[in-house]
Amino acid sequence: MDLDRMKKWLDFAKEFQHGQFWDSVFDKDYTEKAMEQFTQSSAPKPLNNSRFPLADIFKSNHEFIIVLDLPGTRKEDIEISIADYSLNVRGVVNPRYSGMGKVQTERFSGEFERTITFPELVGGTNISAKFDNGIIEIRIPRSHRSKEKIIIE
Template sequence: MKTLAKHTNPSSPIESIKRQMDRFFDDLTPFTLRNTNDQLLGMDIMTPDTDMMETEKEYVIAVDLPGFQKKDIEINYQDNRLIIKGTRKEETKEEKPDYLHRERYFGEFIRTVTMPTKIKEDKIKASFKDGVLTVKAPKVEVSHPKVVAIE
């Protein structure tokens, strides 16, 4: 059970090791995060939850981005990598509350997904509904070897 505690920047050695291990295991998957922000340096990290599915004809990438707006998301494809960037701005008010617990993220993120095979770059489609970004990347058709008859 979670307990409420006053929000502080985690700077304990255990938190540092945990972050390093998370980054290590993130690098073992086709999903990678460019870690430009780090709590130990006084900044936050965001890694949106991402699923990648494969059908016979395409790859489908779903990214949870609650609280984001379509205009705050950018998608690029380069060197067999799908790069998803986003920014969520913090609501600003005159009065700053004294947080007891804070998990919501505000700021920028970059998510890179390495595609397992070649895709049709010009046919990539994206949609954003109910806080979920869905990117569909059609596969390039695999050419099958053709038997050539010897005359």
């Protein structure tokens, strides 16, 4: 456990000693906020703080295939880029009925960004992306390098 987390834990424990803990333990907002201190990761998060869009990643001897679910998007609202070991997908999902009051909403709308990291260097030529009915299929050839002999000078 690092020092910052240890300090947060000690501060949390002090609240317990002074009786404030039990006064607020059943307050959902307080409990969630307190627990976030110990579960937060230093890894970058997508703009919407979730795993959107959902992705399936497949690999063969020749290529990676990435399938992303992007319901409610247009291909004009999506940007895909690739560099070194990662694929970045960003865009916007516009709300379907933006002028109406919401009773219940479970579908995501707004800006998103998702970075997918590969176990090996990716990129090069012949990368393709196909958009069909809210699903993007991206094909990235795997770069196989033959074993190279290194000459010692």
